[in-house]
Amino acid sequence: MSKKIILMQGNEACVEGALAAGMRFFAGYPITPSTEIAEISAEKLPKLGGKFIQMEDEIASMGAIIGASLTGFKSMTATSGPGFSLKQENIGFACLAEIPCVVVNVQRGGPSTGLPTLPAQGDVMQTRWGTHGDHPIIVISPSSVREVYDMTIRAFNLSEKYRVPCILLMDEVVAHMREKVELPEQSSIDIINRKYLNPSMSVYKPYMDYDGDGIPPMMNFGDGLPYHVTGLIHDISGFPSTNADVSKDLLNRLMSKIYNNLDDILEYENIYTEDAETVIVSFGSTARSVHRAVYLLRQEGFKVGMLRLKTIWPFAHKAIKKLKQTPVRNLLVAEMNFGQLLETVKASAEGAFRTYGLNKYNGELITPQEVINKVREVAKHA
Numbered sequence: 001m002s003k004k005i006i007l008m009q010g011n012e013a014c015v016e017g018a019l020a021a022g023m024r025f026f027a028g029y030p031i032t033p034s035t036e037i038a039e040i041s042a043e044k045l046p047k048l049g050g051k052f053i054q055m056e057d058e059i060a061s062m063g064a065i066i067g068a069s070l071t072g073f074k075s076m077t078a079t080s081g082p083g084f085s086l087k088q089e090n091i092g093f094a095c096l097a098e099i100p101c102v103v104v105n106v107q108r109g110g111p112s113t114g115l116p117t118l119p120a121q122g123d124v125m126q127t128r129w130g131t132h133g134d135h136p137i138i139v140i141s142p143s144s145v146r147e148v149y150d151m152t153i154r155a156f157n158l159s160e161k162y163r164v165p166c167i168l169l170m171d172e173v174v175a176h177m178r179e180k181v182e183l184p185e186q187s188s189i190d191i192i193n194r195k196y197l198n199p200s201m202s203v204y205k206p207y208m209d210y211d212g213d214g215i216p217p218m219m220n221f222g223d224g225l226p227y228h229v230t231g232l233i234h235d236i237s238g239f240p241s242t243n244a245d246v247s248k249d250l251l252n253r254l255m256s257k258i259y260n261n262l263d264d265i266l267e268y269e270n271i272y273t274e275d276a277e278t279v280i281v282s283f284g285s286t287a288r289s290v291h292r293a294v295y296l297l298r299q300e301g302f303k304v305g306m307l308r309l310k311t312i313w314p315f316a317h318k319a320i321k322k323l324k325q326t327p328v329r330n331l332l333v334a335e336m337n338f339g340q341l342l343e344t345v346k347a348s349a350e351g352a353f354r355t356y357g358l359n360k361y362n363g364e365l366i367t368p369q370e371v372i373n374k375v376r377e378v379a380k381h382a
Helices: 010-021 035-044 058-070 081-086 088-097 124-129 145-162 172-176 244-259 286-299 317-325 342-349 368-381
Strands: 004-009 023-028 051-054 074-079 101-107 138-140 165-171 178-183 268-271 278-282 304-309 311-313 330-335 354-359
Touching: 004 010, 004 145, 010 023, 010 035, 010 074, 010 101, 010 145, 010 165, 010 172, 010 178, 023 035, 023 058, 035 051, 035 074, 058 074, 058 081, 058 088, 058 101, 074 081, 074 145, 081 088, 081 101, 088 165, 101 145, 101 172, 124 165, 124 311, 138 145, 145 165, 145 172, 145 178, 165 172, 278 286, 278 368, 286 304, 286 330, 286 368, 304 317, 317 342, 330 342, 330 368, 342 354, 354 368
Parallel strands: 023 051, 023 074, 074 101, 101 165, 138 165, 278 304, 278 330, 330 354
Antiparallel strands: 004 178, 138 311, 268 304
C-alpha cells in the first residue's frame, strides 16, 4: 500500500485532521494567523456534504458551532487572540450546557491586536480561566505539523467523549510552518462519537447521568423529543434551578467528569528525565527549540532533560510530582510569555525543586541557544 506523504502547513493539517475526525460544520471569521483554517474548510467541507459559514464576528461563530453541535454535527471554529477573547462567554455556555465542540486558537502576540503575524504563547491562562466561573475545559497543544493533524482528531474525540469544549492551542510558528507529513489511512484512525440516545424513548432528561460515568448521553435537537438547553444552572431536565443541592451536584459532576479521567486525558512526553539534574518544561513550538538544546547540552555533559506538555489543561501535576523520584534539582519553564505556566509548575513542585522561568514575549521564537544559555546560568547557581 502506498504511503500518503505530502508537504503540509500546520493550519492545513488542522483541517485535514478535523475532516478525518468527522467535522461537518465550521463557522468562523478570518483572523491572522488562523485564516487558512477557515479558507481550507470553506473549500473542502461542501465536497463532503458539510457546511461552512463565515459569520459576522467571533461571538456569532462560537454560537453557530454550539447550535450545529446540538443538532448532531461535529463542529469547529478557529481564531486567534482578539477573536478568542470574544468567544469566551459562549465557551462558558458550552461548558455548562455540555455541548461538544472544538475551538482552535492560533496564538499571536498581544494584548489587544498586538503582533498579528508573530508568535506568542500568551493565551495559556485564558484558555483555562477566560470564561467566568468554575468550569471544565480540555486544552491540548501540538509541536509539529503531524501532531496538529493527530491532535485535531484527539480534540474532537475528547470533546465528544466528555461533552466539553476542547481547545487546540497552537501558535503562529506551528500553524504556518511546513513539514513532510505521512498521513494515516482513514481506516486506522480511532474515532469517538458522543453517547447517543434513541429518539424513540418516551421521556428524555438531557442531563441525567444514565450510565453513572458523569457524562449524560445526547439526543440530537430536532430528531425526536424536545428538550431544554440553558446557560443557567439547571436540573437533570435542563430547566433552570436555584436549589443549592442541584447547583452543587451539577458543578461537581461537570468537574469530576474531567478529573476522574485524567489518565485518559493527560498526555506528556519525558525526554532524558531519568538522570537529569535540570528538566525543562515546555510546549508548542518552544518545545522544538528545547529539544534541540537538550541534545546539544547533553553532548557537553550537562545532565538535562525535557518535559513536553501535550495536554496543558487539566495540568499534568503528576508529571511534575514523578520527577521527585529522579535526581532532578532544577526546573526551567520555557514559554513565550511573561511566565503563565511558571506558578502552576511551582505549585506542583511543592518546593522540591528550584524553579526558574525562561520567558520571551517580543514576537520572536525562543531559540535553542537561549535555552542553552539559561541552563548554563542555572547550573552556576546550583
